[in-house]
Amino acid sequence: MTPPGSAGTPIRLTAAALAVIAVLAAVLLTLLGVGIAQAGTGELRIPAAGTTSLLRLCVLVALAVHLGELAGVRLARDGPLPRRWSVPAALLGASASAGLIVLFAAVSGLGLTTVYGTREGKLLLVTANAFALAALCAAGRRPGLALAPLAVVVGAEALRAHPEPSSPAIGVTLTVVHLTGASLWCGSLLYVLRTMRLREGGRDVLVRYARMAAWLFAALALTGTCSTLRRLPLDVVLTTAYGRILLAKLALVGLASLLALTARRRMLRGGDAQAPARIELGVLAAVVVVSALLTVVPDPQWLMP
Numbered sequence: 001m002t003p004p005g006s007a008g009t010p011i012r013l014t015a016a017a018l019a020v021i022a023v024l025a026a027v028l029l030t031l032l033g034v035g036i037a038q039a040g041t042g043e044l045r046i047p048a049a050g051t052t053s054l055l056r057l058c059v060l061v062a063l064a065v066h067l068g069e070l071a072g073v074r075l076a077r078d079g080p081l082p083r084r085w086s087v088p089a090a091l092l093g094a095s096a097s098a099g100l101i102v103l104f105a106a107v108s109g110l111g112l113t114t115v116y117g118t119r120e121g122k123l124l125l126v127t128a129n130a131f132a133l134a135a136l137c138a139a140g141r142r143p144g145l146a147l148a149p150l151a152v153v154v155g156a157e158a159l160r161a162h163p164e165p166s167s168p169a170i171g172v173t174l175t176v177v178h179l180t181g182a183s184l185w186c187g188s189l190l191y192v193l194r195t196m197r198l199r200e201g202g203r204d205v206l207v208r209y210a211r212m213a214a215w216l217f218a219a220l221a222l223t224g225t226c227s228t229l230r231r232l233p234l235d236v237v238l239t240t241a242y243g244r245i246l247l248a249k250l251a252l253v254g255l256a257s258l259l260a261l262t263a264r265r266r267m268l269r270g271g272d273a274q275a276p277a278r279i280e281l282g283v284l285a286a287v288v289v290v291s292a293l294l295t296v297v298p299d300p301q302w303l304m305p
Contacts, residue, residue, distance in 0.1 A: 026289050030054045033293045037241035043298050047107045055096045057292035062093030066134060067150055068187015075192060075208045082194040090135035097128035123160045127153050154179050178223040181216045186284040193277060206273055210264050232300050241297040249290045256283040
């Protein structure tokens, strides 16, 4: 006679194995992605590009998980809630930001005190401290207070990504909206799916998420298009690492959008929408990986006249 619960063990082991394989693939792509994208472009090699990309990925994941949890709690409302991941996520973001400071010092040959005086070093220090403060807020009685330091993280990342001398306010604003929307889309879906595993059905939670996701997608499409037109000359899309990675990101976002529409259609018909939603989450995870690569490759703006 088969012991109770043993039938589900192979399924759980398979899911765990797939998760490990997916994580290893993401790490490998993060470490090698910049070099692959730069092949044949003639662009200068970026020192420690793989390590930088991996640390940037940790920052983006930490932001998405924490922001998504804050939004997910509101979407879930009453009922059982999954274990909070916000504290370890914020600590991961703080550690990754600190690692970027150390890496920057090692690559540039500067001392830490000198690095803190540079624009990049100051912004990384602000990010690390903001994540640390967010972890303290998340561990307290009012975890919602972490929203303020997380907003500082978003602002610092937007400033880091747009050092252009002309119209920097436009670029910073676009990145703030885009980064916030992307983090909420991915992080909230993760929290919603975790919540649904604890509840019988839980369709109402997914319905509320779908309404929010529609607005997030609109904001992402608008800000992403504007940022691309500002940063990337169309004639170098295929001949620069930035252009190639951006095309991969657009393809993944398009796939995630189709999966989101499929899940929404199934919900409206009363069917099971969790399967396409889980695949959508996997695609969004790939989008985060590709986004981390975009923060490391050379800025194509230098090609503009």
